[in-house]
Amino acid sequence: MGRTADALHEVFGVPVAPATVACWFKRSALGIIEQVLPVIRDRIAAAAVVHFDETGMRTNSRLAWLHSASTATDVLLSARPKRGTAAMDAAGVLPAFAGIAVHDAWAPYDTYTDVTHALCNAHVLRELVYVTDTATGEVADLAAQAINALTGLWHLVTAARGEGREPDPVTIGEQQHLLRSAVVLGAQATAARSGKLQRKHRALFLRLQNRRDDYLRFVTDPQVPFDNNAAEQTIRMPKLRIKVSGCMRTLTGAEHFAATRSYTPARSSRSVRPACGSDVRSCR
Structure with missing residues (x-):
């Protein structure tokens, strides 16, 4: 927040307090959670192929979890205090999904029996x-x-x-x-x-x-990829954010961050090792 406030001051010549940036961020995140995420969630749940992944996210000095569900056009990130089916149920995609789920061999994904599974x-x-x-x-x-x-x-x-x-x-x-x-x-x-x-x-x-x-x-099936790199690219930036800026202070802040990243995911141009048999994919 402080770096963003400094950047705004430098670009526009107007002093902005970090608390003001935090207030803007919270307000926009709440709007996204209430109005945008339900639309993204429904679009992903109705897709033919969806990539799923999860990763740890330090929050309030504890280990929380960031779950992702993504397609070529939509990304849904959700921050949860625990990892497993309860978190994936709360995210709302897998319980309503009946297409092809691309993921690693983590056992909780297999509890969704209405899904066709494609392993990475x-x-x-x-x-x-x-x-x-x-x-x-x-x-x-x-x-x-x-x-x-x-x-x-x-x-x-x-x-x-x-x-x-x-x-x-x-x-x-x-x-x-x-x-x-x-x-x-x-x-x-x-x-x-x-x-x-x-x-x-x-x-x-x-x-x-x-x-x-x-x-x-x-x-x-031509629509099924060889790997799950699209999902890994989706969570790459949140991992980088933790590496650079440290842990999230509260779970609420992590949820706001996940919502904002769901709304504005950045494209990735980073190539993948040829040994994995993958081409370059963007996270949107």
């Missing part, structure tokens, strides 16, 4: 890379095979649709077979679950096996 492949690629870094022998080789198959599928799908055609079913089937065999053999190779690390590796292979359709939904 960038997340699972990072987990597979972790396996190659921490495992040896067959397990590491199978994780590498899964990485190559998954990125291979993305490149095949992207190239085909970029040329206005459907991916070749034969080559798609070959990569899907390589992925399937990697995760099945990986689950068998870690069946002993000897140690915490191997149990973690086995859980990953089993998740890839059991939720194969959710991870590969981008192959069969």
